[in-house]
Amino acid sequence: MVSSLILQHKHKLTYEKLFDNIKFNLLTKTALGLQTLDEVPFSAASLFNFQNKLNSYFIETGINLLEIVFDQLTEKQLKELEIKTDIQRTDSFQAASNIRRYSRLQLLVEMIIRIYRVISEEDKKDYEELFSPYVKKTSGQFIYRLDTDDIGSELEKVGEVYKEINDTLKPKYESAYGRVEIFKTFERVYEEHFSVVEEKITIKASEELTSSCLQSPDDIDATYRKKNNKQFYGQVVNIVETCNPENPIDLLTDISVHANNIDDSKELNARIDIIKEKTPNLEELHFDGAYGSKDNDAKFDKPEVKVTPIQTAIRGRKNNGVEITINQIDKDKYLVSCPNQTKAVEFGTKRFKAEFDLSICSLCDFASKCKLIKKKASRVYYFTEEEYLKKRRLASIRKIPKERRNLRANIEATVSEFTRKMNNRKLKVRGSFKASIFAFAIGINVNFGRFYRYQREQAISTA
Numbered sequence: 001m002v003s004s005l006i007l008q009h010k011h012k013l014t015y016e017k018l019f020d021n022i023k024f025n026l027l028t029k030t031a032l033g034l035q036t037l038d039e040v041p042f043s044a045a046s047l048f049n050f051q052n053k054l055n056s057y058f059i060e061t062g063i064n065l066l067e068i069v070f071d072q073l074t075e076k077q078l079k080e081l082e083i084k085t086d087i088q089r090t091d092s093f094q095a096a097s098n099i100r101r102y103s104r105l106q107l108l109v110e111m112i113i114r115i116y117r118v119i120s121e122e123d124k125k126d127y128e129e130l131f132s133p134y135v136k137k138t139s140g141q142f143i144y145r146l147d148t149d150d151i152g153s154e155l156e157k158v159g160e161v162y163k164e165i166n167d168t169l170k171p172k173y174e175s176a177y178g179r180v181e182i183f184k185t186f187e188r189v190y191e192e193h194f195s196v197v198e199e200k201i202t203i204k205a206s207e208e209l210t211s212s213c214l215q216s217p218d219d220i221d222a223t224y225r226k227k228n229n230k231q232f233y234g235q236v237v238n239i240v241e242t243c244n245p246e247n248p249i250d251l252l253t254d255i256s257v258h259a260n261n262i263d264d265s266k267e268l269n270a271r272i273d274i275i276k277e278k279t280p281n282l283e284e285l286h287f288d289g290a291y292g293s294k295d296n297d298a299k300f301d302k303p304e305v306k307v308t309p310i311q312t313a314i315r316g317r318k319n320n321g322v323e324i325t326i327n328q329i330d331k332d333k334y335l336v337s338c339p340n341q342t343k344a345v346e347f348g349t350k351r352f353k354a355e356f357d358l359s360i361c362s363l364c365d366f367a368s369k370c371k372l373i374k375k376k377a378s379r380v381y382y383f384t385e386e387e388y389l390k391k392r393r394l395a396s397i398r399k400i401p402k403e404r405r406n407l408r409a410n411i412e413a414t415v416s417e418f419t420r421k422m423n424n425r426k427l428k429v430r431g432s433f434k435a436s437i438f439a440f441a442i443g444i445n446v447n448f449g450r451f452y453r454y455q456r457e458q459a460i461s462t463a
Helices: 002-010 015-024 026-031 044-061 065-081 104-118 121-126 128-135 139-144 148-175 181-193 264-278 294-300 385-398 407-419 432-462
Strands: 087-096 194-197 200-203 223-227 230-242 252-259 284-287 308-311 325-330 333-337 342-344 352-357 378-383
Touching: 002 015, 002 026, 002 044, 002 065, 002 432, 015 026, 015 044, 044 065, 044 432, 065 252, 065 264, 065 432, 087 252, 087 264, 087 407, 087 432, 104 128, 104 139, 104 148, 104 181, 121 128, 128 148, 148 181, 148 194, 148 200, 181 194, 230 264, 230 407, 230 432, 252 264, 252 432, 264 284, 264 294, 284 407, 294 308, 294 385, 308 385, 325 385, 333 352, 342 352, 407 432
Parallel strands: 087 284, 284 308
Antiparallel strands: 087 230, 194 200, 223 230, 230 252, 325 333, 333 342, 352 378
16 A cells, blocks of 8 residues: 555556556556456555554654655665765755635635534524525635625624534534534634634634634645745645765655745754754755754754754845854854954853954954944954854855855755646645655655666666
């Protein structure tokens, strides 16, 4: 079943096409290790149940078993080809969920319709007056007939419906309908969009809604993000791969899936220890400006990690003042340099302080651009350990050989290997766990393809 999922995502197959291949395609049968033409190892229901069990196990334990498969295969491939893992690079890409985009009112109406579908026939009769304005048409048709000026009043009416469902149906669904997932989703939407003050329901202002609010009842994990004037609903896939120039090929070493409203720097912070554990020889990690942060600087500097971050782009405004460099010579001992002076540092109550001779500063060609604090006898530069680590990160790319400064760029080709399996960067599946199945399946395919092609070329060259 794992092999089938890998083949399914490799060839962008629907479940129907996958099972057609398992039944009738000799190449697929051979790949799955099936010995006879009439052998069908499992049914469609078994494959769906298998994925549900993987998801349940992940929820219970926090362990993604497909990630373990990916890690075990990768470890063997790295050893087989003696791939150097000391230099690696990372990047991420949007993996949009296969969901309809709802307006706020349409989402709220859609939830009412879905609640109506699952309640008993008896409750449908008892609450007919409450539901009837919304369940005779689709949520899209309901919105279509409204004027823009009517939306505010309709939101208020919907709020009253939600309160009624919450107050009167909730005790029932906690017992009779407790295992119906849509009621849990309803409760989440109710809390996200409404508040109750002195038994009166009020609609939360749009500004109070976060990007983590439910975007669709079909994908409760999808989050919202706006990037480069584009709207994204779904998850983000982060990948890490080797990139030492001496390697015959490069392989993916880490894959993770996270909400798209989580900054890349935070995801990297959560993965640094895991990446280091998988590849203990890691010494240098290349990334773009989205990954740099003070928390990551501190983590990279830990004795048990000790990874040099190489950032290829800088976030924020450029500093137009005089460049100040800081060199650490021992713990809490630094030398600070400007174009004409180098000074030892003193530690104050909260910050480090370097004092530059004002007589030399007055003759400096850069005096008009200098941003340092001017005092009676000196110009003073204050900094913290966090600022030192940031400066070290931003300067690290200039300290490595020129041929290694553009290593990060090639990871875009690896990203393309993933996104080509998507339709306009939109997944065929919904939910973060199924997104992770896609990510690990493609990651296994990418590594296997590179490994196989290299082995084949070696066999041909030695033949």
